[in-house]
Amino acid sequence: MSAGTLSWLSIVRLGLVQMCLGSIVVLTTSTLNRLMVVELALAAAIPGALVALHYAIQMMRPKWGYTSDTGGKRTRWIIGGMAILATGALMAASAVVLMHTTFWPGMILSVLAYAVIGVGVGAAGTSLLALLASATAPERRAAAATITWLMMIAGIAVTASTVGIFLDPYSSTRLMQVVAIVTGGAVALTALAVAGIEKRAHTAHRAETDAAPFWEGLKEVWSEKRARVFTIFVFLSMVSYFMQELILEPYAGMVFGFTPGQSTGLSGAQHMGVFAGMITVGIASTGLGIGSLRTWVVAGCIGSAASLAAVAALGQVGQWLTPAVVAMGYFNGMFAVATIGAMMMLAGEGRKDREGTRVGLWGASQAIAAGFGGLTGAAAADLMRISLPVPEAFGTVFLAEAVLFIISAAMAFVILDRGRPVPAAGFVAGE
Structure with a gap:
């Protein structure tokens, strides 16, 4: 496996993926959190526990990282993880809408949604960082980290501010439209951003090179x-x-x-x-x-x-x-x-x-x-x-x-x- 082949343009393109991750996650940790506490008058501990659940699910990150090591094609894990994350965010928004009329079905859907969100963040985020680590020249890694994290913060800030504008006046229909646009755009941008990068960087792995079980790895x-x-x-x-x-x-x-x-x-x-x-x-x-x-x-x-x-x-x-x-x-x-x-x-x-x-x-x-x-x-x-x-x-x-x-x-x-x-x-x- 060769390393150190990512150009600056490729690093910025992967930063766009990190930006998309931040854009979707901020919807679930900020916007939906506020709706549950203020509009639905729920205890703040409820969205807090849901966010903790999505962190807990990410305990599986080593498994996902190992699978991308041995199975190859980190690109499919990045795009697939982003699609799963987008699905979870849509489910979470739907759960908030459902809670307006029937609380417990909405609560059950929320628990499932945040579990899905944890899977998506873990799968996409882990494979993205692994690709950066394996294909970035050592002298560029600090810059790559800076670029990708600054872009993530930018994604969080821009999404939080623009979503706030478009949600007023608030309605369930408007919420679903905004979340659908953000999540759909994130998946599409991710697919465009990572297209061809892994192949050009020559970092694709072959599954047959390492058949050791996960726990051994x-x-x-x-x-x-x-x-x-x-x-x-x-x-x-x-x-x-x-x-x-x-x-x-x-x-x-x-x-x-x-x-x-x-x-x-x-x-x-x-x-x-x-x-x-x-x-x-x-x-x-x-x-x-x-x-x-x-x-x-x-x-x-x-x-x-x-x-x-x-x-x-x-x-x-x-x-x-x-x-x-x-x-x-x-x-x-x-x-x-x-x-x-x-x-x-x-x-x-x-x-x-x-x-x-x-x-x-x-x-x-x-x-x-x-x-x-x-x-x-x-x-x-x-x-x-x-x-x-x-x-x-x-x-x-x-x-x-x-x-x-x-x-x-x-x-x-x-x-x-x-x-x-x-x-x-x-x-x-x-x-």
Whole structure:
């Protein structure tokens, strides 16, 4: 299997797939979540549990990655996964419509829909990253990670804003039309974006080259020390990353007196910080050749820890929260995109034709951490509020996250090679 053959144009085209994934997922985690809580007046725990279900299903990512390794033709897994994801999103929207008249049939359909969504995200996302990892030159992997994740954030932002406009005035018919357009467009764009890339990159695998059972392949990858320790690092760092997800806006409202609109704006400011952090890594590491992936991961973790400590401390002051949250987003983005770049680098180490299995293992670790971290952060804040004032209760959780980020930084310092700089590489059209 040859590697390092993706041109910049091909990397951008694969980034379009990541953008499509983000566009569909944001419908289910944001738009439908709001409809269930506000229009249907359901407990927020219900959509929260449905989102947790779609993360739980992604524990199967190693299996899907292994299948794309040994069965070949990652393209069909990417397109097929996107089609499954689109189907799940349509089912989820239909379930919301159904709940308006008959709750339990709609609830049952929602559970099935979010399970399907988890399958689609896992199958498409894992194979996409495996293709990037196996076919991108080492000096371009950090840039590839930056490009694809920036495009995903762009897809989320554009979809969230435009869907909000077209949904007003809200009706069930309008909801189904909007979701159908977004999901249908995502599947069509994905098929166009990936057409011919795998064949030209010469990364297609032959099933007959490896007939080992899945568990043997997974055991083989788990026996690789760096792959195993990196899995633990991904889990720990992503728990840190997601613990604040469900408590930041309540913290802003309860402690700083933010209105719902202001807290939503705070979330937007945080994501702008994430965007800026990702761009910094892409330009500095790839364009200017500054720093190694280890440097950027460690710096992102330490910066995130410092920002979380500031967010906690400012609860005693009652002001200046937004700059601290923007800084947190900035270092989160730096850490996240550098970690993806490191993952793509490490995916090609060890036995060949196991890139999908490694990516799947790390993807499963991330998905478990996302669900666990979010729920743990919310539950911890609730428990702390029983015995502590609100600022101290939330602040304790933020400080716990900061400690986890410091531990993650120490792990990254040991796992990742110091001597792996990202050489400068220009974006040459058609290269």
